Amino acid sequence: MNPGRRTALFLLTSLTLFALRWHEIRDLIRYALDTDHTNASQVLLIPFVSGFLIFRDRSRIFSRVESAVLPGVLIALLGLGLAAAGHFLSAPVDEGNRLSLTTSSILAIWIGLFVAFYGVEAFGAALFPLLFLAFCIPIPSAILNTLISLLQRGSAEISLILLRLSGTPVYREGFVFHMPRLSIEVAPECSGIRSCLSMLILTILAGHLLLKTTWRRLALVVVAIPIMIFKNAVRIVTLTLLSLHVDPGIIESRLHREGGIPFFLLALLLTYPVLKVLMRTEKTEANGSGEQSMLREANL
Numbered sequence: 407m408n409p410g411r412r413t414a415l416f417l418l419t420s421l422t423l424f425a426l427r428w429h430e431i432r433d434l435i436r437y438a439l440d441t442d443h444t445n446a447s448q449v450l451l452i453p454f455v456s457g458f459l460i461f462r463d464r465s466r467i468f469s470r471v472e473s474a475v476l477p478g479v480l481i482a483l484l485g486l487g488l489a490a491a492g493h494f495l496s497a498p499v500d501e502g503n504r505l506s507l508t509t510s511s512i513l514a515i516w517i518g519l520f521v522a523f524y525g526v527e528a529f530g531a532a533l534f535p536l537l538f539l540a541f542c543i544p545i546p547s548a549i550l551n552t553l554i555s556l557l558q559r560g561s562a563e564i565s566l567i568l569l570r571l572s573g574t575p576v577y578r579e580g581f582v583f584h585m586p587r588l589s590i591e592v593a594p595e596c597s598g599i600r601s602c603l604s605m606l607i608l609t610i611l612a613g614h615l616l617l618k619t620t621w622r623r624l625a626l627v628v629v630a631i632p633i634m635i636f637k638n639a640v641r642i643v644t645l646t647l648l649s650l651h652v653d654p655g656i657i658e659s660r661l662h663r664e665g666g667i668p669f670f671l672l673a674l675l676l677t678y679p680v681l682k683v684l685m686r687t688e689k690t691e692a693n694g695s696g697e698q699s700m701l702r703e704a705n706l
Contacts (some may be wrong), residue, residue, distance in 0.1 A: 416523040423515055425606065430508040435546065437505055446544040447600055448607055453542065455611065459535035465530040471524045478522025485514030502544045509543045534614055541607055550599070557597035557635060564639035565592060565646075567662075572647060588650055590642075590657065598638035601670050605634045605677075612681060618692075622684045629680045630673075636674040641666065 407573060438449035452498040460467060488511035517536055521529045529536065545553070562581050569576045569583065577584040581592045609630040613623030 409471075411492050412471065412523055416519065419519050419523075422517060423512070423519065427508075427515040427691050430512065433501075434505050434509055434542075434544075437501060446505075448603060449542050449544070452539060452607075456535040456538050459614075460532055463531070463535075464523055465591075467528055468524065469531075470527050472527075473522065474525040474529075475522050478518045481521055482515045482518030485511045485516075485518060487511075488514060491672060502550075503546050505544050506546045509638070513539050513542065521596065538610075553602075554594050554597045554599050557599055557602060557638070558592055558594055560632075560635040561597060561638045561642060564594040564636055565642045568639055569646065572643065574647070574650065583644070583646075585646070585650060588644055588646070588654065590649075592642060596638070596642060598634060598641075598666075601638070601666055601673070602631070602634045604670070605630050605673060608674075609677065616681065617684055617688060619622070619688060622688055626677075626681060626684060632679050633676045637669050637676070640672065641669040644669075 434446070434449060438446040488507050491507050517529075517539075520532070520536065558581065562578075566576065566578055566583070569585075574585055583590050583592070606627065609627045610623075613626045617623050617626065645657055649655075
């Protein structure tokens, strides 16, 4: 098939899919724009990032293309099955869970179209940007609640340590800290789930772009998680100490609700040296392998 015709047909079928499922895409956009939903704020940005990654590596991804109708149809059928599940379960489940199913359905069908038009090799070459689209899917409530609980508990534990290191008298009851003239609760809303998701996405993307070995990419993500929990605890303790020693109203101020950016930048600063070390060791390892190869060739 002519490359231009192949691309035109793929774009046409993609637009048809999006038109047929527009009401679900519209619901997803509204859900992502609602600031009360902490598990979907990244949705609107992810397709553009994936599109950029595919465009960036287009020569490699589309170096060998061929039609693969059967694999594509099988993947699309999975998407249709998810769509059916979302339709029949739409009444008893909440909006986030329903959108998880419908968004997964749309992505599966679209990836099936990609495979059908461009083939399995192109799919393998574009695997990261295609799988990266999974961040468009709102996290199901069962998984989200578990993550929030873990982050909440970790933030509370580190906050207690930091408060005691500051010399502040504190008595803890579960997630409630009692101090002179002030009691605070590390509520689920204080878990830092939104910034943790943002950090997870950034570290996965940075690992893909700047690192070549899988274990180093995983190490970057694994290190970023405790850094985010520590960052959240620093934010809680900072607001608490400011409320105790500067202004009691700070704990209920806009700084509490909207002042997360400086602390997120702190997390990035703490993560950056880890990334630099991983990049440096990878470069050293690559140089060592290159020198060994040159020595072998010289000996031959």
